[in-house]
Amino acid sequence: MPGSGECDITMLRRLQTLAATLVVGLVTAPLVHAGVCATDATGREVCLDQPATRIAALSPGATELVWAAGAGEQVVAVVSFSDYPPGATEVTSVGSHTRLDLEKLLSLEPDLVIGWVTGNPPEQLETLWELGLPVFSIEPRNFEAVSTTIEQLATLAGTEEAGFAEAERFRQGIAELTSEYRDAEPVSVFYQVWDEPLMTVNDDHLIGKMVTLCGGVNVFGDLDRLVPRISAEAVIAADPEAILAGGMGEENRQWLTRWESFPGLTASKRGNLFFIPPSLVQRPTPRMLEGSRLFCDKLDIARTRSEDR
Template sequence: MRTFAAMVLAGLCQSVFGAVCATDDRGDQVCLEQPAQRIAALSPGATELVYASGAGEKVVAVVAYSDYPPAARKVASVGSHTRLDLERLIALQPDLVIGWVTGNPQAQLAALDDMGIPVFYIEPRSFEGVSSTIERLATLAGTEASGFAEADRFREGMKELAAAYQNAEPVPVFYQVWDEPLMTVNDEHLIGKVITLCGGNNVFGNLERLVPRISDESVLAANPEAILAGGMGEENRQWLERWAAFPQMAATRKDNLYFVPPSLIQRPTPRLLEGSRLFCEKLDQARSRRRAGEPGKP
């Protein structure tokens, strides 16, 4: 419970100074004198989350691959999430920048902060974190009504999905997040949490790094019953072709090689609900084939 002094201080921040405040994912409180009117989103996921918060019309800058919703494609690009065109960004006069904790160049974001441009850092690591991020962005943008409604829609949808699969038969799963070098996720990663939610058993879940590099040999040794992968594009199944060359592996033998559009599962946005539903459906197919005792068609 907050102390009386803390409650008074919070009230002063909101009322005396007319500010809107929210705490970012680095633990820093960001306060604006008024709701943001010109927002720069510095990752594709940040762009989606700002739009989900109801503040899409206030977005004046995005980065490469910010392709959803379609309206975001018409917004000025200021480079990539790893290399920003600061001159172009500053010229667009944002009054709020949405940064990515581990994905954006820290020196460039620090430069923005030094110039007095507020930077709000995000990096959702849980389902609740996605909802919380939408709510905090809505608070800073003054779009609470639509933002909080969207956050609740996602929150309730994920709860319903978790309830539906809480007693599902475990399926050993390998999720491929990248091709060269070959990479996966551990159980602490948001995708790892999707695997668990759907009743999957992440065969690399105990590795220390969030996104560890692995080898073909380690995948063969783990012998997953299902392999799910994204790819270089929303309809590119090429990453799964390498595993078709290993008929001794359970996933290949049972034809449990599944493609999931990467933007539905690899971005911490409300579309993760759609991606999770698809992920769970693929594992249900693997369970059906296990019970039938024969391979089927994806």
């Protein structure tokens, strides 16, 4: 049997052949638009001779953002857990965001790949570049970046009318919430992003910015890491007025049951243990507007509950 080195060489040659076929197809394709360019989250300018018609989205969030940009029908490849919008589940999967099937991806002949800066392994994205594929890497870290990313994707896909309208809808919705809650009474908040190990977010994370937007004060907001690990004892010591959590699934509030066993905890004592569907807050997409409204509604409920509850 051939050794692993021979297998690696064989696979590389197959990928190179597929990539060469793809590049020839791109070069000989008729140009129907002028070239388009956009600068991605890494500072790299990505230019296409014509708007992309075969897009590969390498994270569930990227998939949602491409659809938001009006280019859903142009998506030919996604990764696992790309479950929104419903049409995304019908698109060919090329592995997970951490482990791509490069041969399968290349066989789909994408003319634009949407990468995830902190989610996709850098070496995989660089391999795609080396094979001749244009890779546009995204990493929205604030609300405005969500809108800007949608606009950039719409530009690269030639769907500016739909994409720019959606970007502005999100931008205006966030602006309205910001104005509504600018002077809201502060509520101390713990947001649980994971259960085992117990994890939260700091103020630089987009979810942390949602807490702030709604007048919340993140009790772990000043920690250095975007998604720090913490202990239950740290939560008890911080004694938040409200605890918000997602869970393993859109309707599973099991993560909150841990805190019900601490009746002296202010959030538990007041009944301020709130479930938030994770898909509305844990992907940097326009659905964060719906998630933000839900956050704000929950904190409004916390404000109305007295200390004696």
